[in-house]
Structures are given as C-alpha cells and as structure tokens.
Amino acid sequence: MSTEHLFAVVMAGGSGTRFWPLSRRLKPKQLLALAEPERTLLASTVERVAPLVPTERVLVVTGHHLAEGTRMALPSLPPINVLAEPIAKNTAPCVAWAAYHALARDPDAVLAVLAADHFVIDGAAYLEVIRRAVTAAADGSLVTVGIKPSRPETGYGYLEVGGEVGPGFSHTVLRFVEKPDAVRAIEFVQSGRFLWNSGQFFFRADAIVRAFEQHMPELARAMGGVRHAPSRAEEMRVVDAAYAGAASISIDHGIMEKAERVRVIPGDFGWSDVGSWTTAWELAKKDDAGNAGTAAFVDARGNFVHAPSGKVVAMLGVSDLVVVDTPDALLVMPRERAQDVRAIVDALKGKRDDVL
C-alpha cells in the first residue's frame, strides 16, 4: 500500500459542553488533555497517524473561532492546513470541503477522515487497520472502520456487517443503525454481526466527490469551485457561500447510508470516543481505591478529580464523584451523572456566558 497520496482530514469542531467546566466554547474537548497528561486529544490524533501522514498532508477542519487554538495545539502543522469553517453545518460540508481541497493539491488524494477527539490505546494495531482501510479504498469504495463491541454500549451508533470479505479484509455494510436502546444493544452484541461506528472514513477524494455529486448534488455544485480557487481568499469565498446554503447533515446520513460500495474494516485497538467525564475516569490512571487525579484522598473511592496544577484538593469520605475545578467554575457531580453536564451548561446560558 502506498500512502504518498494519503491526507488526514481531522474533524475538530465541537461545542465544549460535555467536559464543562474544563471545556469551553473556545476550548472544546479536542483541545483538552483528557486521556494523556499534557497532550491534547487533537495532538494525539495527529501524532497517531504521523507514521503514515506527515503534517504537510494533515488538514484540520474546525470552527473559525477555534482556528487560533487549533494552530496553537499543533505547532508543527502548516497554518494553511487549518480549514476554518465559517459556520457549523455538521460533517457533510466539512468532508466535501476537505475532499475538493485535497483534490486541488493532488488528483490522486486519498482521505482518512478522523475525529479529533477520540482516543486509541494500541497505536500499532490502529495503524494496521488504517493501512487496510486505505487499501480497501483504492478501488473507489467508501470505507469505514467498525469497532468490535466490548459491551452493549447505548452511546454509539452501530454498523451491521455483511458476510462477504473483500480486499483488505473489508466487509460490506448492510446498514447504519443509530444509537440503540439497551435491549437492542444487547441483541447487536450477541449477534456478532454488529460493529460500533467509530466515525472514521477512508476514501479516494475523487470517489467521495462522485458520491457528493450523486447524493448531495447542491453541496457538490456549491463546493466544487474550491478545486480551482487560485488563493485561500478565493477558496473562502466559495466556502462561505457553500456553507451558507448547505444543509446541516452528517456524512453518515448524507452519503454513507445511501452510497454503494460502502465497506467496513473491523478494528480492535482499544478505542474510546472519550464521551464524558466518566470515560475520562475510565481512561485515567487510578489508585488502589479507584481514585483518579491529583488530590488528598481520605476514605474516598472511585472519584475523579481535575483541578489546576498546584491546587490542593481534599476529598474526604466521598465516593464515585467527579470534581472538576477551574479558576472561574467548579463542578461536583456523581460519576453516573456525567451525561447531564449539558443541563448545567444550558442553565448558565445567558446568565454566566463568561464561564461557558
């Protein structure tokens, strides 16, 4: 497999709510060091694929308000490789822009579309899966990576996999399934025919462009000018207009669920979408009592503490709490309530926007 035409397209948007108060509007999840000390999820994402993709061919698509923070988090990335969206319109316009942009640089470009804010434990196994996905994409297939489910997770979407095994050990995708309820999730896992949808995609740029032309022709028409724009300023005029008119729709719904020749590579490399503070606790190093973070733990079990460096946090006689402290906001909740942080953020909107 050759990777000389491989571009990484890192999708780095995000509203910064699930990890409040650490995450903020200007500092969403991918700009936080949630899984490894002193290393943002975004930096980990780029470094993870570095053996296959040099930073010259890494494109990071993010919100315009996040462009500066993104460049600061990736000092070795050419600044021009940050594609700053004028407005958030979910992932379909994002992928379309990146595809036309990559085609302008290299007519044989192959895209690895990656989430900026996921975590992978086994980097070597991950790279091997990417190699297989790129190989499978060579014939024009749209390839996704499905994760072997380790539990009946209701927080992920699933892919139903066909039996046929093609090049690069890929499978056909029978259907995409939204986040299931607990009963269906158990069925999915027991059937052995379902994988978690990891939201990573691999395709030739010309193949996904053809798919856009077929399934989202208005977007393709509006964004096509990117390919021939003589400057970034000209490119942004095309992009601004395309985003203004674009529907807000995911690449899953807009393309993958409708396209032919969609294939999946099963992967098993210790993957997490780092979906909440609970996941951050699961990924963190813990003491014998299950506490994670730097604190004085006394009669305390299963807690997760995140606080500014040097601050003394004393956790006395408490269990299974998440405590996240920042200079201007402090969150205390049970670990099991991590998915409800959004409710706090919503409650503060319009009242204390200074801490959002």
Add this chain to the structure above:
Amino acid sequence: MSTEHLFAVVMAGGSGTRFWPLSRRLKPKQLLALAEPERTLLASTVERVAPLVPTERVLVVTGHHLAEGTRMALPSLPPINVLAEPIAKNTAPCVAWAAYHALARDPDAVLAVLAADHFVIDGAAYLEVIRRAVTAAADGSLVTVGIKPSRPETGYGYLEVGGEVGPGFSHTVLRFVEKPDAVRAIEFVQSGRFLWNSGQFFFRADAIVRAFEQHMPELARAMGGVRHAPSRAEEMRVVDAAYAGAASISIDHGIMEKAERVRVIPGDFGWSDVGSWTTAWELAKKDDAGNAGTAAFVDARGNFVHAPSGKVVAMLGVSDLVVVDTPDALLVMPRERAQDVRAIVDALKGKRDDVL
C-alpha cells in the same frame, strides 16, 4: 446595674483547622464570616455587646501572629486594646493578663470574658443575660452563663446546677462536666439539672485576681506586674516572662472548677459555638431543598457551598455535601464528616504548609 466599669475580654485565639480550607493559621474561625454575610464572628461578638461596652473597654486577647488580622477585623477598636499573647497557653493565662490589665485601668473593673467565635441569634435576650451575670458578679462571685440544652449534644461541656437562686437569678454550680458520651448526654438533658457550658465568664477583676492568687499562685505572681507596668513595652516584658513559665491550662480547669462562689445564669438566646462546617450549614439560609450557599443546584439536596465571590459552582445530583473552595485549596466531604477536617490538615502538615 451599672456597666461603666464593664470590660469585655474577647478570647480570640484559634488554630484555624476546623474550617479549613477557609480558615488558615493566620485566619482562624473568628476572622471568618461564617454565620452572617460579610461579617466576621469576631466583629459580631463585639457588636453584640456594644450597647453595654464601648470599644474603648473591649480587650481582645489573641495570638501575636493574629494581631494584625484582628485589628483589621475591628477597625473601630483602639489598637492598644489588642492584647497579643507571645505564645498560646490556653485560657487561664489569657484571663489573668486581661484581669491585671483591666485592674490597672480601673480598680473597679468587671470583666465579661467572651469567646470571639460563637454565634447568638437573639441579641436582646443575650444582653439581658449579661446584665444578670454582671449583677450576680457584683458580690465577688465568679459567674458563668449556661445554655438550656436543646438536644443531647456530645460536643459541649455541661454544668450541673444547684437549686439555690442568688442575685441576678443565678444558681450555684455543683460541678463542671467534660463532654459526655451520648448516654450521659441524654441523662443530663432529661434530668433538667444540666446546662451547656458556653465558656463565658463574668467577674470583678479583683475577684478573679484573688482566685488566681489562691488557685494558681505562680501565675498570679508572674502576671501581677502587669498592674503596675508604666508602658506597653514594660507590660510585655512581664507578660512574656509570665507566659514562658505558665502552664497551659483552661480557666475552667485552673479556676472555675476549684473556686468557691461560682454561680451560673441560665440563658436561652439561640447560642452556637459554630463548631464545624455542619454548624455553619445549620446556621445558613437554605433553599427549599436544604442547600446553602451560592451555586447552581440541580437535583441537589442538603448541600453547603462556600466559594469565592463570582465563581460558578455547579452541584449536580449530589446530596448532603460540604464544598469549600478557595483559590489554592478545595475541600469536598459529606456534611457528617465535618469533624474530620482536622485529619486533612494534619495530612498536609509539612507537605503543603502554604495552604494551612
């Protein structure tokens, strides 16, 4: 009753452990606004007796390291009225110094010895009790104030009261009892013959000096020179020597338990020693769910939050917690563990003295 000779002696020492991390070595409990917004317990204590004692006759005995903070908390107090102890030796040397000091100012001085860090709800009833205590002290009695117990509290000492009623509706004290266990506390309360020892004392300065001469003659001899010291510098030479040689003993043990003519005035004015964060929660204004403090409470009950002004604290799905935040230290514990804060402070000694 005349109060023109009445001096308030406010005992304002303290190690600053029980209310950590808000209290510190240089900011113990009496310098915190624990019962009323924006008003230290020390300031409340002085203001509470202001109708009877102008600040010219208020003496505040405190540690030398606390002198500056004490003067700042009481801007209307003549700075010379802060008696800064060279070393902490419990309350007997403190009262002895104050007694000789007051005698030097007024041979007919009467002392109201008060704790700096208690709280009183009914100020008018409190003043009436003080008037009775001062009246009872006119004949040379050593008078204490006992609180009608509202519950079998094991955190207070008790006074067993005799039947004889003397001047100012005072009773004889049969004995002082240390903090009892739960069984005895219930017996005490049911008997109707016991009052809480509030640690407040009223006596003529010459009467307590005679008691020191009789029961703690070495201390009396060492401190006696205070009465004739021509300057504060001379007074401090006497005091330094007296404290250096003094035993560390309370006025209760050293004098009150041994003296004759000890009397008690029963009081019922909503008294609290503000002994822990739990008490602070009990005294605080609470919302319908029993939460006290400024925070975004969501599905939260019975919590107490103290945080820097302007900081957003979000309490999501938690109950009966104490959360105390400061710029350099944060404490999270169940309300019922409030008495164990000292364990945290002990654990931090020698490691993080900067936050103690």
